[in-house]
Amino acid sequence: MEWKTLEARDLRAAYRDEDVVSGLSLTVMSGDFIGVIGPNGSGKTSFLKTLSRALRPRRGVVLLGGEDLYRLPAREVARDLAMVPQETAVSFAFTALEVVLMGRNPHLGRLQAAGPHDLERARLAMERANVWHLADRPVTELSGGERQRVIIAQALAQDTGLLLLDEPTQHLDISHQLSLLELLAGMCAQGLAVVMVMHDINLASQYCDRLLVIKGGREYTRGSPGEVLTAATLREVFGVDAIVTRHAVTERPHVIFLPTGESRRDTGPRVHLICGGASGAALMRELLEAGCYVTAGALNRGDGDEEVGRALEIRMAVEAPFSRISDEAHLANLELVREADAVVVTDLYVGPGNLLNLEAAREALRGGKRVYLLSSRPIEERDYARGAASELYRSLQAEGAVEVADRAELIALVIGGEGR
């Protein structure tokens, strides 16, 4: 097998007069597993088409092994480069094996029939794509996912060094998605080069070595998943709020998407959240949606609430990871408390490290702020400060903090300005 390099230089492509790809470049070499991500209509599919000799670029050039892709004969290209489109409708009832054998076409002479070697390659491709058991079924009777896998097998049967796939997983169930990606990753390790348009960003992160992010036909950014997948990029490119964590097993970036409510920020009261350990994440979003100006603290970096808060771009008093809240962080927290109209203490766990947070709430009360205690669980169960937390909590109650058991009720009270 000869591994040819595919190189796109400054591609521009258009349908009629509308540019769909404006100035994309990419070099694909043996062993690469490149994911192309971007929102709908960003030009991913058109880009892949220009790479697969299906859409002639207006400007720029695609080189296959150093030669202009669009000057090479189709047959020659088909021996080096295979493409799996988003969807392939097959007219007339060919069997799955017949369809996969069509993938051998570029290797056959004009009147040469498929021989034992071609059949063997077809069988291998079908086993890899998990469709060998469908070999003698008419493709017109297969489900969308099965037919897609037959087309994948057809592309594999071409025995090319380069494989382009346009959202090949969209009709596949999760098990087949994973087995396809595992298969491709395995083949990449043996030299195959893969370029794949993907919608599932987490799967792209798990399997691709490099990601190319496209927005509006242009490159937004590129790099390893770790470099590319940040909350800021996801918001800029897709317009979604997300938290980027690490996959616990693979250590690749793992994206958690946040529900997007209608943003009515900054019209309601200013609310400061005293939270931690993911006890305040939901409340942050709900208060923002309700129009509150939300701040939080003091939180350790890396804490669940801190990550959500960062994704939602709220101001926070932040302490180093797993550290006791320092005086500095406490003062920053008190500053935020001073700016707030109301302070909410979630049902967080309290230990020696964050006991100062309850002190901050008491400061708020003494400063004349409304203070709400979300208490779906009694403080005694959450007290890891040997009773110090419970004691502080009781003093909060005694000094006029309002105890609420239900989040919705709490939000209503905060917005209504009641409780003091």
Place this chain on the structure above:
Amino acid sequence: MKEVSGVTGKLDALRRRRSVVLLCLAAAMLVAAVVAVALGAVYVPLATSSRIIFSRLPLLGRLVDATWTPTQETIIISVRLPRVLLALLVGMGLALAGAIFQGLFRNPMADPSIIGSSQGAALGATIAFFFGIKVGLGGLSAVPLFAFAGSLLAVFAVYVIARAGGRASIASLLLVGIALSSFLASIVSLLMVVSEDRMHNIFFWLMGGLGTGNWDMVLAVLPFIAVGIVVSLFMARDLNLLMLGEERAAQLGLETERFKWTMIVVASLAVGAAVSVSGIIGFVGLMTPHIVRLLTGPDHRFLIPGSIMGGGLFLVLADTLARTVIAPNELPVGIVTAFFGAPFFIYLLKRSRQGLS
């Protein structure tokens, strides 16, 4: 490996079955042609007619004693044989073009007239009748010549109009073909209305028939149909690729533009040749490939030869009926093809598990 042999075994069995279908079709076509020559208004025994044909074969002909009358020989050789051969060729050409267009357009409704060839031929023939043109070429009279020219001009016009940015998409070819056909049909109707005395001629030509068949026509049509058969057999596998769509076909190594253009030219020449000598005979080109597909499956390497032989067989049978049922008068063969072909087709359709697609 055990499982491989299972499936390849099935593939082999499938190929074998398809080959048997093709052999049966070939045999049926030959038998039908020989019997058709024997049938007609004047009775000639099958054995006699067969020996007359045999005597004309090169080399082998000397083995047969001439024990028949000169009249019998004239009827068989000069009247019936060219007509049966013409039916064979026209049937082959129409069915071949039908199979090609259904594949090319990935549309089971496509027939040889889909991109304007039939209406172009009709207009050509109508003009020849209307102006009483008398020129001839190579034994062909003005009507077939004009029909042939009209057919090709119409297809060429459709292709040129449908081209946008250097390529003619399948969808625009279909639409332009349908639109231009309607336009041409309206001119034919107009000419018919204003030409009262010749209207009968035009009308009868449009109904289709092989009654005027002679050796000149056979020889004139033969090269076009033969080229069509050879080229389409040569390119049958490429038509299979096109069943995945043009883009996928190109990615599997097909030069789609060149291929489409070649197939359109080849099919149009075959249709133009067929229509010029027979007028417009419906049904053969549309239904034959469907019937054959039910027997051989969709692989064009079997479907194309099957359709060629099926079309020849079908039109020979239909034409024989057309000239014998109410002898000495004749039915237009188009009536026969539809009357018997349609119910048979529906019967096959109901029996088939997969339906058409």
